[in-house]
Amino acid sequence: MRSRTPDRLCAEAVDMARAAALEAALPGQVGEHVDLVADGDRVVTHYFACLDPGYRGWRWAVTVARASRAKVVTLDETVLLPGPDALLAPEWVPWSERLRPGDMGPGDLLPTNADDLRLEPGWTGEEEPPPSSAVSEEMAELADAEDADVSAGPPSAQPTTPARGSIASVAEELGMRRARVLSRYGLHTAADRWDESHGPKTPMAQAAPASCVSCGFLIPIGGSLGQAFGICGNEFGPADGHVVSLSYGCGGHSEAAVMPKPPRPAPPVIDETVVDVLPMEEGAEDADLGHA
Numbered sequence: 001m002r003s004r005t006p007d008r009l010c011a012e013a014v015d016m017a018r019a020a021a022l023e024a025a026l027p028g029q030v031g032e033h034v035d036l037v038a039d040g041d042r043v044v045t046h047y048f049a050c051l052d053p054g055y056r057g058w059r060w061a062v063t064v065a066r067a068s069r070a071k072v073v074t075l076d077e078t079v080l081l082p083g084p085d086a087l088l089a090p091e092w093v094p095w096s097e098r099l100r101p102g103d104m105g106p107g108d109l110l111p112t113n114a115d116d117l118r119l120e121p122g123w124t125g126e127e128e129p130p131p132s133s134a135v136s137e138e139m140a141e142l143a144d145a146e147d148a149d150v151s152a153g154p155p156s157a158q159p160t161t162p163a164r165g166s167i168a169s170v171a172e173e174l175g176m177r178r179a180r181v182l183s184r185y186g187l188h189t190a191a192d193r194w195d196e197s198h199g200p201k202t203p204m205a206q207a208a209p210a211s212c213v214s215c216g217f218l219i220p221i222g223g224s225l226g227q228a229f230g231i232c233g234n235e236f237g238p239a240d241g242h243v244v245s246l247s248y249g250c251g252g253h254s255e256a257a258v259m260p261k262p263p264r265p266a267p268p269v270i271d272e273t274v275v276d277v278l279p280m281e282e283g284a285e286d287a288d289l290g291h292a
Contacts, residue, residue, distance in 0.1 A: 005038065006036060006037075006038035006044045007038065007042045007043070007044055007066065009042075009066055009071065009073050010042060010064050010065065011044050013044075013064045014033055014036075014046060016064060016075065017033075017046035017048070017062035017064055017075075018030065018048060018062075020062045020075050020078045021048050021060040021062050021078055024078045024080075025050075025052075025060060025080075026052075028051060029052045030048050030049075030050070030051065030060055031048055031049030031050065031051045032048065032049055033046060033048055034047050034048065034049050034059060035047040035059075039063065042065055042066045042067070042068070043063065043064075043065045043076070044063070044064055045061050045063045046061070046063075047059040047060070047061055047083075048060040048062070050080060055080065055086075055087070056086070056087045057083045057084075057086035057087050058080055058081065058083060058086050058087075059080070059083045060078065060079075060080055060081075061079050061080070062075070062077075062078045063075075063076040063077050063078075064076060099236055101235055101236055101237075102238065103236070104237065104238050104250060104252060105204075105238075106203045106204045106206070107207040107251065108251040109209065110236055110251050110252040110256075110257070112254050112255075112257070114261060116254075119216045119217075119254055187224065187225060190225070191225060191228065194229055194243045194244070194245065195245050197242070198232075198239045198242055198243065198244040198245060198248045199245040199247065199248055200245060200247035200248060200249075202248065204238055204248075204249070204250050205245075205247065205248045205249045205250070207251075208248075208249030208250050208251060209249070209251065209253060209256040209257075210249055210255065211246065211247050211248065212230060212232070212245070212246050213246040213247070214253075214255065215234075215249075215253045215254050215255070216254035216255070217232060217233045217234035217237065217252070217253075217254055218231070218233070218244070218246075219231040219232070219233045221243070228245060228246055229243050229244065229245055229246065230243070230244060230246060231243055231244070232244050234250075236252055237250050
């Protein structure tokens with residue numbers, strides 16, 4: 001428990017505390033006496049302003065004490081401590097929490113954990129799909145529930161259907177609702193644009209350890225363009241949500257830098273629970289064997 005009233009002799013030892021601070025600090029870095037605190041019975045800490053520009057708001061703390069019934073004050077310790085308005089470095093945050101989308105540049109690698117929740121095995125040898133798979137029963141029920149919420153409403157709010165027997169109704173039944181689709185020219189121009197922004201000739205792809213065709217974050221697309229392009233699903237990748245060439249790549253490849261699991265310690269080589277019997281004198285062991 002700290003004493004509310006500082007010891008008088010320790011509180012008056014300001015010059016002694018200043019001399020200790022001047023000895024510990026560089027010349028010209030000890031300022032005026034700013035405060036004193038009673039740390040206990042006959043223990044007082046004197047605070048002096050620090051004039052070093054690199055330690056703004058810090059204070060030199062010099063602790064003095066005296067023994068019971070003694071009139072001589074002695075020095076305990078001298079240390080530089082941050083004050084209430086001190087300039088401090090920000091709290092350290094792990095890289096996995098500091099990383100934000102768009103921080104990755106050419107040549108950077110983004111390790112992925114072996115049990116990353118965003119990835120699942122491409123094949124497991126089992127017929128039952130993983131729970132997080134898009135074809136699992138849990139995901140199908142969730143998708144049905146979300147679709148029901150989206151399409152809920154009175155019949156008057158639903159889109160009108162074409163007249164039965166017309167070409168439009170046949171197209172509707174076959175899933176061909178668009179009156180026009182991209183031509184070969186439109187597909188080629190789109191492929192040229194995507195290849196220019198996220199293709200194999202970009203600086204990011206040139207420095208990548210592997211291409212998107214083998215990345216677990218690649219989302220396939222349908223149609224003829226699916227043979228050359230996909231969609232990036234890595235939220236920390238530079239192309240998240242963009243169409244990328246299968247020859248594109250970045251440091252966020254799912255298999256480029258997989259973080260290994262912590263190694264298990266090896267079993268002990270020496271069993272310290274067993275007592276080894278050693279002879280006290282040289283040759284004693286051979287003598288015992290001869291008598292036996």
